[in-house]
Amino acid sequence: MKTLEIEWRHLDQDGRTCLRCADTLQSLEKVVSRLAAECAPRGVRIEYRETKLSLEQLAESNLILFNGIPLEAVLPNASASENECQSCGDLCGEPAVCRTVSVGGRTFEAIPAALIRQAACIAAQCCEQTHPSP
Numbered sequence: 411m412k413t414l415e416i417e418w419r420h421l422d423q424d425g426r427t428c429l430r431c432a433d434t435l436q437s438l439e440k441v442v443s444r445l446a447a448e449c450a451p452r453g454v455r456i457e458y459r460e461t462k463l464s465l466e467q468l469a470e471s472n473l474i475l476f477n478g479i480p481l482e483a484v485l486p487n488a489s490a491s492e493n494e495c496q497s498c499g500d501l502c503g504e505p506a507v508c509r510t511v512s513v514g515g516r517t518f519e520a521i522p523a524a525l526i527r528q529a530a531c532i533a534a535q536c537c538e539q540t541h542p543s544p
Contacts (some may be wrong), residue, residue, distance in 0.1 A: 414449070414534035415457045421471040421498060422462035423509075429495035430508060431472050433520030436543060438474070441526045442504060449536035456534070465502055472509045472520060476533035481511060481521065484529040488513045495519070 418438055420431040427435075438458070446456040463471055469492075474481040482488040488511060495508035511518050513525060531537040 412454045412534070412536075413457055414445075414454055414530060415459065415489070416530065417459045417461055417472040417475040417478075418461055419461040419467075419470045419475070421464070421468055421501060422481070423501040424426055426501060428471070428501060428508060430495060430497065430520040432484075434472055434474070436520060437523040437526055441523050441530065445527070445530055445534075445537060449534055452517070452536040454534050455538035456530075457482055468498065468502070468506060468508070470509075471498070472521065474526060479533065481529045482513075483526065484532050485513055485525065491517070493519070494516075 416438070418434070420427050420435070424440055437511065442456060442458045449456055473490075476484050482490045491510050491512060492507040493510055495506055498508045499505035508519070511525065518525065527537075
């Protein structure tokens with residue numbers, strides 16, 4: 411059986427994360443459970459792993475990897491950047507920036523379920539790719 415490992419990295423400060431990472435988590439939970447059911451009959455197992463980061467690793471926060479490859483490298487016309495994140499700043503006690511993902515000219519602070527699913531389908535080749543607007 412083939413495996414698609416999905417890893418999500420995010421800042422963790424005493425069990426708390428920033429608001430955009432919390433939104434990404436909600437999207438991930440929805441997508442991962444659906445993909446596991448959809449891909450299993452096609453011989454693909456979905457493994458999900460969460461990696462909690464310290465302040466020193468903030469630049470990697472809100473990063474989703476598919477078999478070690480970042481979401482923005484899997485999706486066509488996608489790139490990563492960063493912008494100021496008030497929520498991370500509140501957790502860090504000083505101004506902070508957090509990762510963003512841009513696809514097709516739109517920038518997302520929280521990664522929507524549609525983008526996560528699209529990247530997973532490309533990486534695993536086990537599900538039908540749909541292209542709904544994120």
